[in-house]
Amino acid sequence: MEDKKTYYLTTAIAYTSGKPHIGNTYEAVLADSIVRFKRQQGYDVRFQTGTDEHGQKIEIKSEEAGVTPKQFVDDVSGKIKSIWDLMNTSYDKFIRTTDDYHEKQVQKIFKKLYEQGDIYKGYYEGMYCTPCESFFTSSQLVDGKCPDCGRECQPAKEEAYFLKLSKYTDRLIEHINTHPEFIQPESRKNEMMNNFLLPGLQDLCVSRTSFKWGIPVDFDEGHVVYVWIDALSNYITGLGFDVDGNNALESGTDLFEKFWPADLHLIGKDILRFHTIYWPIMLMALNLPLPKQVFGHPWLLQGEGKMSKSKGNVIYADDLVEVFGVDAVRYFVLHEMPFENDGIITWELMVERMNSELANTLGNLVNRTISMTNKYLDGIAEDKGIAEPVDEELKSLVLSVPQKVIDKMSYLHVSDAITEVFTIFKRCNKYIDETEPWVLGKQEDKKDRLSTVLYNLIESITIGASLLEAFMPETTEKILAQLNTEKRALDNMTSFGGYVSGTKVTDKPEILFMRLDVKEILAKADEISTAQAEAAECNKEENIIDIDEKPQITFEDFEKLQFQVGEIIACEEVKKSKKLLCSQVKIGSTTKQIVSGIKQYYSAEEMVGKKVMVLVNLKPAKLAGVLSEGMLLCAEDADGNLALVAPEKDMPAGAEIC
C-alpha cells in the first residue's frame, strides 16, 4: 500500500446558537482551501469540522422557541452544515457534540482524568478573594494575600470539578519554547506566555450545576461537563478515539492511530488560549501527543458599524452566494484576509473585487483567448513551435508560480498564494498585447505563429486554473471544461507544454464572472437588509436576560445592605483608567467618594446633578489608586451597556431605599 503522508486539519466547531454569519463561514472556507491544496500536494487528508451543541445559552434559546434543546440544535446544526456545503467545503467528517460516541468518550475522559487526580472536586478550595471575585493559585498570592487588592483570601463554597493545570505548566512552557511553530501567528505566543503561563495558571472549572443541557458527569448526578472538555475532545473523538484504547475503526482503519496528532487546529484568535493551553494540558493528562500547530486566524469584519440583526446589516454567506456565486465569495474571503490582521467585508468591496479581478483579469482573459482561438483557428490551437523571445518571459513566469504558491501555502499565507496565481493571468493579458494575435490573424503567413501564441496562452491558463483549484474549485472545473482539458497535477507543472496540442476548445465560451453594477448590488443588499430587519422585528427576541442564579439569601442578609439615594455633586474622570469615573456623592449630610466603571456610558459632566441609588455600607476599596467608598447601582444588558438606577420620583439625597 502506498505510504502517503497524512494531514489532519480541524476547524473549531461552530456553536449552534444561531445561523453563522460570513465571519464564521470564513473559517470553514479557509480550512477548505488549505486541505484542498494539501490533497493536491499528495497528502492523505482528513478534514474535520462540526458543531458544538451544549450549554446554557442553547437551553434558554430552545425554551424560548418552545422546542427541546435537541430539536433546536438539530435544526441549527443542519443549517450550519448546509452553509458549509453551499460553500463547497470538502470536509471528511462533520462531528456534532451530541453524537453518542462523542458523549460517551467525553464521559470516559472526564472520569479517567478524575480517577488519576487531574480533575478534582473542588469547593473553590483555591484562594478566593471575595471582593475581587477571583481565584488565585497559592503561587499567585503575595504574602498569602490577594495580589490585586492585598486583602485576605478565603476558600469559597460552590461545588464544581476542576482541571488541575499546574502539574503540566512547565512541560507546556517547554513545549511552546521548543516548538516555535506551535502557536501561529507567533505574536500570539507572547500573549499566552506573559498573560497565563508565566504568572501561573489557575485551575479550570470543568463542570456546571447551573444547567442541564450538557453531557452528564456520570458519577456525580447534577453536574454536567462544562464546555471545554466537551468541545475540545471532538478533535479526537471524531477520529474514533477511545480512552481504553479500543479505538473505533472506520472501514478497517484506525483513524486515530493514523491521523493523530493533528497537523493543524484552525481556530479564531479569540479561542487561542483554550487551544494552546487547556487543550494541550488535557492531552498531556491523557498521555497523548500534542497537535503540531494551532493557528488563530484573524476576523473578517463587516465594514459598516457594528453588526446587528435588528439593523439588518449582518452579512450571511448564502445571501452573498446568491448574488455573486460560490467561488466569488470564496475568492473574496480568502483574498481579503491577510495572515495576521483583520479583514473587512462590505457589499461594495465584494463588487469591486468581483469586477476588477474575477471578471476583468480572469474571466475576460479566458473569454478572449477562447474567442480568438475560435475566430482565427476554428477552435484548435496547435503548438507549431514558432517561438519568439517574449514567449520565454511568459513561460518562465508561469513556471515560477507553482513553487511560490507552495511556499505561501506552507506558511498558511493563503491570501498571498492566490495573489501569486493571479500573476499568471495578468501576465497572459500582457502577452496578448505584446503578440497582437488580431494582427497575426490578418496575415496568412503568420498563421503558425498565431497558433503558437494561442497555444501558449491556453497552456498558461491551464496551469493557472489548476492552481486555482484549492481556492475556487468550480471555476477551475469550468475553465478546464471550456479548454477541453484535464486538471494539471501540481508536480506536473515543471515544464511548459502539457496541454495536448490540437485540442479543440469550446465554441460557446461561457462568461465565468459577470461584471456587476455597484448601484444595483447595493439596492439588492438594501432589500436583503430590510428583510432581515423585518424578520428580526417580528421574531423579536424578547429582551430577556438570564444570568447565573445566586444562592437564596435571608432577610437578615438583605438587611445588612444599606441603600440610599445619593446626589452626584461633582464628578471627574480617573486619569490612567479607561473606564472609571470618580464621583462625589452627597448622601444626607455626608459626602462619599465613589469610583465607578461607567466612563463609556456617562460623561463626567452629565453625571453631575443625578440622583442615583447607592450601596452605602460597602467596604471602601482603592480602584486604580483612588479610594471608593460605595457603589453606584447600575442595570446591565446583555451587551454590557449600563444604566444608572434612580428613584422613580424625586427624592432627597440620603433617602433610604428599602
Next chain:
RNA sequence: GGCGGGAUAGCUCAGUUGGCUAGAGCACACGGUUCAUACCCGUGGUGUCAAGGGUUCAAAUCCCUUUCCCGCUACCA
C-alpha cells in the same frame, strides 16, 4: 495598570541581517489598442517613512523620549 505589536503614497500594505534615485496593488489621470465581459497594455508620486533626539561613513531599518492607534490581560464595589 501589566505585557506585546504598530504608525511608510488618497486607500490597503511590502520594505529581509542598517547600504544606491523608498516599493506593490487598488483608486485617479493621460496615451495606446480592439481579440474580449467598455476589456486589456503602457506612462504618471513634491511620500517631512508619526514627532524630537542619539549612534553611524550611511537610519524607514538600531537606541532613547514623546504622541497616537491596535491586540491580549487585569481592573471596572
